[in-house]
Structures are given as structure tokens and as C-alpha cells.
Amino acid sequence: MEKKNKIALVTGGSRGLGRDMALRLAEKGLDVIITYNNRAEDAQRVAAQIEAAGQKAATLQLNTGVIESFDRFANQLNTTLSTHFGADRFDFLVNNAGQGGYSPVSDVTGAFFDDLLNVHFKGVYFLTQKLIPAINDGGGIVNISSGLTRIAVPGSSVYASLKSAVETFTRYLAKELGARGIRANVVAPGAIMTDFGGGHLRNNEELQKFVSSVTALGRPGVAEDIGGVVAFLCTEDARWVNGQRIEASGGMQL
Numbered sequence: 001m002e003k004k005n006k007i008a009l010v011t012g013g014s015r016g017l018g019r020d021m022a023l024r025l026a027e028k029g030l031d032v033i034i035t036y037n038n039r040a041e042d043a044q045r046v047a048a049q050i051e052a053a054g055q056k057a058a059t060l061q062l063n064t065g066v067i068e069s070f071d072r073f074a075n076q077l078n079t080t081l082s083t084h085f086g087a088d089r090f091d092f093l094v095n096n097a098g099q100g101g102y103s104p105v106s107d108v109t110g111a112f113f114d115d116l117l118n119v120h121f122k123g124v125y126f127l128t129q130k131l132i133p134a135i136n137d138g139g140g141i142v143n144i145s146s147g148l149t150r151i152a153v154p155g156s157s158v159y160a161s162l163k164s165a166v167e168t169f170t171r172y173l174a175k176e177l178g179a180r181g182i183r184a185n186v187v188a189p190g191a192i193m194t195d196f197g198g199g200h201l202r203n204n205e206e207l208q209k210f211v212s213s214v215t216a217l218g219r220p221g222v223a224e225d226i227g228g229v230v231a232f233l234c235t236e237d238a239r240w241v242n243g244q245r246i247e248a249s250g251g252m253q254l
Contacts (some may be wrong), residue, residue, distance in 0.1 A: 003207045005055065006139075007081070007090040008234055009033045011064055011127070012097030014043035016194035017144070021094055022046055026055040028231045035062035035097065057124030058084045062121035064097045064234060065115070070130045077134065091129055091139040091236040095124045095166075098144070102155040113158055120162040131250060138181040141231050147190040147249045158175070163188075167245055174243030183242040185233050190249025192221040216251025225250070 008025045012018040013034025015124050022032045023046070032050050035242060036043035047057035058080050065222060081087045101116045135141070145167050148160035166186070173184035191211040211220045229248050232238050 002043040004085075005029060005031045006092065006136075006234075007031045007033065007085055007087060008092040008094060009090055009131070010094040010096055011035045011036070011062060012037070013094075014039045014046055014059075017075070017189065017192065017223050017226050018096040019046050019160065021096060022057075022227075023041075023049060023053075024227035024231035025092075025094075025234060026050040026053050026057070028235055029055070030092070030231075030234060031056040031058060033080060035060050035073075036066075037061070037063050038098070056085055057142065062097070062126060067118065067122060067126050070127055070245055073127075074130050074134070076102070077131070081134075086244060089134050089136045091092070091136050091138055093128065093135060093140075094142045094144070095128065096144045096230075097123075097132055101159055103158070104155055105157050108158055111190035114163065116158050116162055116212075120159065121165045124166055126248070128173065130167075132177070132182075133142045134184060140182060140238075141173055141177075141184040142230050143167075143184070143186050144230075145186045145188040145245065147188055147252055151253050152248065153156075170245075171243045178242070183233075183238070185238075185241055185243065186245040187226065187229050188224050188247040188249070190215070190221050190247065190252045192223060192226065194223050211252070212239075214253050217254055219234045219250065221248070221250055232250055 008020045008030045013022040022034050025032050029121035036045055043059040047059050050057035067164050143248050146161040148156050149164045170184045172188045208220050212218055226248050
């Protein structure tokens with residue numbers, strides 16, 4: 001009987017950190033499902049790269065800020081698992097999808113807060129809740145947080161507070177799902193040069209110089225610094241890592 005590959009689902013896998021996570025997971029021998037919000041062509045290109053490397057891949061549309069869409073998404077996921085992978089469950093959920101948002105505390109509006117809340121915490125919470133029954137025993141959940149839960153940078157109070165909530169949620173997942181052998185961990189990237197937040201860091205040379213000056217390894221991060229950490233957590237090598245926050249920041253503000 002043919003041994004089936006394990007399957008990872010990466011939200012926001014069409015670009016940036018999510019794209020690198022998906023590619024690194026495939027390198028580890030996992031099949032990968034990636035979600036995208038509105039960049040279908042980008043997602044399809046990532047899937048094509050994964051398939052060219054010998055793994056199976058599929059793409060699904062998902063806006064993680066629209067909680068009402070999760071029932072429909074779960075149904076689409078079940079269909080994709082069955083038709084494309086010959087499976088009824090998957091193994092690893094990577095909650096990566098997100099967006100930037102910057103405002104001093106004095107200027108934060110309810111709409112600004114709710115927009116980030118829905119994507120970065122409420123969406124993560126209820127998507128995970130919805131998909132837990134579809135995760136195989138012995139699988140895992142990797143939630144993406146931020147170095148900003150440890151280092152306070154003015155303008156990021158809402159985003160960072162929501163990521164702190166995700167870190168707490170992750171510890172509860174680890175505790176409550178332990179009986180099924182499902183691990184839950186957090187990866188917290190430092191300052192990374194992607195198009196996240198409209199290229200907030202990538203397009204600002206002065207900010208890059210500052211980040212370099214406070215980072216032990218002397219440079220800002222790139223997407224390729226993060227994906228391998230996530231992929232590691234989705235392998236047997238990480239089977240005893242559970243309920244942990246792993247910061248991948250090059251040693252920022254130590």
C-alpha cells in the first residue's frame with residue numbers, strides 16, 4: 001500500500017513569508033494546500049513550483065477576516081482533500097495570513113481595530129476551531145506572531161496586542177489538544193523585508209539601517225529566514241516541541 005505524504009495547509013501562502021513556508025514544507029516532503037485572498041495567479045505559481053519539486057499542491061481562496069465564510073471554506077477543503085490528495089484529513093495548519101496596520105494609540109479608530117482583530121485574532125481563533133476536527137491526530141498547528149510582542153515599536157499597538165493574544169491562544173491549544181498528540185507552537189518573525197504592510201520595511205532604507213543596528217546578526221530579515229523554521233515544526237524532528245514561542249529575528253534588541 002502506497003504511503004501517503006503528510007499534508008500542510010498554509011494560509012496566505014501566495015507571497016512573502018507564506019510562500020517561503022509552503023516551498024520549505026514541500027522540500028521536507030509534505031504536500032501543501034495554500035490559501036490566497038485575491039492573488040490567485042501568485043498562488044498558482046507557488047503550487048506549480050511545489051509540484052515541479054515532486055509534491056502535490058492545491059490552492060483555495062480564503063479571506064481570514066470574514067469569519068462567516070469558514071463553513072464554506074471547510075467544505076471546499078474537504079472536497080480538495082478528497083479529490084486532489086485522496087485524504088479526508090490533513091496534518092498541519094499554519095495560520096500565516098495577515099495584513100499590516102500602523103497607527104499611534106491616540107489615532108486608533110474602532111474600524112481600524114476591528115479590521116485587524118478579525119484577521120489577526122478572531123479569524124485565527126475561529127478558523128482553527130473550525131478545522132481542528134480535520135487535523136490528524138499527531139499533527140500540529142503553527143501560528144505566526146511577531147517580534148513586536150516582545151519589542152514595543154510605536155504605531156503597532158493593535159497589531160502587537162492581537163499577536164500577543166495569538167501566543168496565549170497557542171498555549172491553550174497545546175494544552176487542550178495534547179491528548180490527540182497535536183502540537184501547537186508560535187513562530188515570531190522579527191523585522192522582515194517583504195511587501196507586508198505595503199513594503200513598510202523593504203521600501204525604507206533608513207528603517208533598514210536602524211533594524212540592522214539593533215540586530216545581532218547585523219541585517220533585516222528576509223522571507224527565506226522564516227520558512228525553514230515553520231517547516232521544522234511540521235516534522236518529526238520537532239515532535240517534542242510544544243506550546244513554545246520561537247522568535248526568528250536574528251537577535252533583535254537582545
